[in-house]
Amino acid sequence: MIKNIFLLTLLLVFTACDEKPLSKNLDGKKLLELKCASCHDINMPPIISDDELAPPIMAVSFHVHSFVTPTDESQRTSKAIEFVSDYIFNPSLEKSFCDEASLERYGLMPSLKGKLTSDEAKAIASYIFTHYTQENLTKIQKSQAAFDALAPGQKIALKNRCLGCHGIDIKKVGPSLVDIANKFADYKDEMIQSIKNGSKGVWSKGAIMPAFSEIDDKELEILSEWILKTPSNLDKIKH
């Protein structure tokens, strides 16, 4: 009898686990990379190629979000999620929002039945409609445009994470760029060597700067010119 109660409890615990609502720790972004990216481009904005196998996920998101027709506008996103969660397992020419020419070019998406669970499908679909939005696209394009507008030297500094450790005119982990520029004003080649080889204990005891031997000479030249000009460029760099 005691054994039976034990078994019964165990059974209840397991069924309870089974009925847990959609697990919050399913990572829609990772799952999208894992289960969809082999066919769908997942960049935003997408990298368009002539031999793409399927529409980019951003296009899928925009299509589905505008073409599903909810009776109640507030349900647009939840209906879109429902559509995608279903499409993954039951794709069909009738359901697809792709135009005829694209469907002919790509062919119908194969069903992913058995390749992922319905909770995973929902997590992917939710991620698609929270990430691939017009608002996020505009944000990304704006920051891309802001990055493009920067001086070439500042782009190289950002790419190599220099500005994570060096403030423009404030000391962070390392000295400020203004202090560095003042020290090396007439010693550009020495500064380039420091960047290439790293530095240890020069500015303060125990301070270490990693070596950046992988930056090529041309980029080092542009980067150094930019650093040496920071004192006179302060207003431009700091808006």
Ligand code: HEC
């Ligand atoms: C083996 C390749 C392949 C994989 C993997 C794949 N798809 Fe597709 N998918 C396609 C193709 C091809 C189309 C275009 C034809 C169509 O609409 O069925 C498509 C179309 C779609 C559509 C309909 C698009 C529209 O605008 O109507 C959705 C939604 C979709 N895919 C979601 C996904 C999601 C989410 C995943 C990952 C879980 C995924 N697909 C994985 C090939 C694939």
Ligand code: HEC
């Ligand atoms: C992980 C943090 C970190 C990163 C990333 C970093 N630095 Fe440094 N940097 C430091 C520290 C700390 C010092 C001071 C080291 C010392 O006292 O010897 C320093 C010192 C320097 C110096 C002065 C060296 C000297 O001999 O006086 C230069 C020039 C410099 N960094 C440039 C750069 C550039 C350019 C980049 C990007 C390519 C960069 N740093 C990335 C931490 C960093």
